[in-house]
Amino acid sequence: MPVINRIADFSEDMKTWRRWMHAHPELGLECHQTAAYVVARLREFGVDEVHEKIxxxxVVAIINGQGVGPTIGLRADMDALPMQEMTGLDHASQTEGLMHACGHDGHTTMLLGAARYLAETRNFAGRVALIFQPAEENSGGAKHMCDEGMMDRFDIKEVYALHNLPGEELGAFITSPGPLMAAVDTLRVNVTGLGGHAAYPEECRDPIMALVSMAQALQSIVSRNLPPMEQLVISVTQVHGGTVDNVVPETAWLEATIRSFTPEVRNMAEKRAGEIISGLAAAFDVEAEVIYERGYPATVNHSKQTEIALEVARELSGEDRVDGQGGVSMGAEDFSYMLEERPGAYLFLGQGDGPYVHHPQYDFNDEAAPYGASFFAKLVERLNSVGR
Structure with a gap:
């Protein structure tokens, strides 16, 4: 099955929607202009319900199908990144310091395309809930929506999402059952010693010596506390201390990102980080404040829902362009919160060659949008087939 003809027919409209959103990026939870644009398109399509400010x-929009059936949730993210665009395109960002560098404008467009088709055809039973979410990049917009009771309010039974993937063949689909993307946590360590003249270190308690040892010792968690077949990343990404060459500073600090796939590994990493820092603080006679912030949980696909999604992807793009055992990444994604509340699946959609996401010259490939819209539409028709 190729791209749905009707969706191909309005692909130029999808390009127009996407490029408007690209030119008008918004950050975090404050995606009000984008949401208003989405709502205007949804009302044009004739969806049955539109619920705003969740x-x-x-935004959550409801389309009723034919007869009784479950509600299938389809999610797209709307927010941009705090980056300066360097594409030089006619539809480049008109907002200084913000750009759609991750393709969320494309994700929203794909879901709008599916909405238009599903509202026209209604060749499915039950309902579809179209979820347009802010703040995937930084504030956990998915969690905000779930915490407000979205899943129960709209009786959503399963939930699905797509993310574009530069460097993979246009129209290819990639995912796998089980853990797909990592949980992401942030460790900060504030070390306080005793500052003084660098020529007389014996009169000081050097926080930098302690901090350097902590940064090195944290790597032993991966090499010595983790079973070899498990996965964990600990990257110290900031080390700060001191202002001049002849002064031992009073304080210094570091930050690290810690990424894992299972609750057991996540708990172990937090516990060992605290123990290592405490022990080294005592060894260097300094004080250490540990701030451990848990971020997005791991994105874990549900096996049954993943297999159904892969079946639809194979019908759409062909067996040779679908990888059902790939895509596992130490990146993070807040769709994980929705998958904790409901079964579902998250897939990557190839968009051809070009700069990778989060690059100042990235741009979503408009040719990928009909594939994503067709996937969403056919998935709903497969899950909620009429007369099933």
């Missing part, structure tokens, strides 16, 4: 600026 999770600050999120």
């Amino acid at each position: 999770g600050v600026s999120g």
Whole structure:
């Protein structure tokens, strides 16, 4: 099955929607202009219900099918990144310091395309809930929407999402059952010693010596506390201390990102980090404040829902362009919160060659949008087939 003809027919409209959103990026939870644009398109399509300001600026639209059936949730993210665009395109960002560098404008467009088709055809039973979410990049917009009771309010039974993937063949689909993307946590360590003249270190308690040892010792968690077949990343990404060459500073600090796939590994990493830092603080006679912030949980696909999604992807793009055992990444994604509340699946959609996401010259490939819209539409028709 190729791209749905009707969706191909309005692909130029999808390009127009996407490029408007690209030119008008918004950050975090404050995606009000984007949400208003989405709502205007949804009302044009004739969806049955539009619910606004869920999770600050999120939108949920309902399309009723034929007869009784479950509600299938389809999610797209709307927010941009705090980056300066360097594409030079006619539709480049008109907002200084913000750009759609991750393709969320494309994700929203794909879901709008599916909405238009599903509202026209209604060749499915039950309902579809179209979820347009803010703040995937930084504030956990999915959690905000879930915490407001979205899943129960709209009786959503399963939930699905797509993310574009530069460097993979246009129209290819990649995912796998089980853990797909990592949980992401942030460790900060504030070390306080005793400052003084660098020529007389014996009169000081050097926080930098302690901090350097902590940064090195944290790597032993991966090499010595983790079973070899498990996965964990600990990257110290900031080390700060001191202002001049002849002064031992009073304080210094570091930050690290810690990424894992299972609750057991996540708990172990937090516990060992605290123990290592405490022990080294005592060894260097300094004080250490540990701030451990848990971020997005791991994105874990449900096996049954993943297999159904892969079947639809194979019908759409062909067996040779679908990888059902790939895509596992130490990146993070807040769709994980929705998958904790409901079964579902998250897939990557190839968009051809070009700069990778989060690059100042990235741009979503408009040719990928009909594939994503067709996937969403056919998934709903497969899950909620009429007369099933």
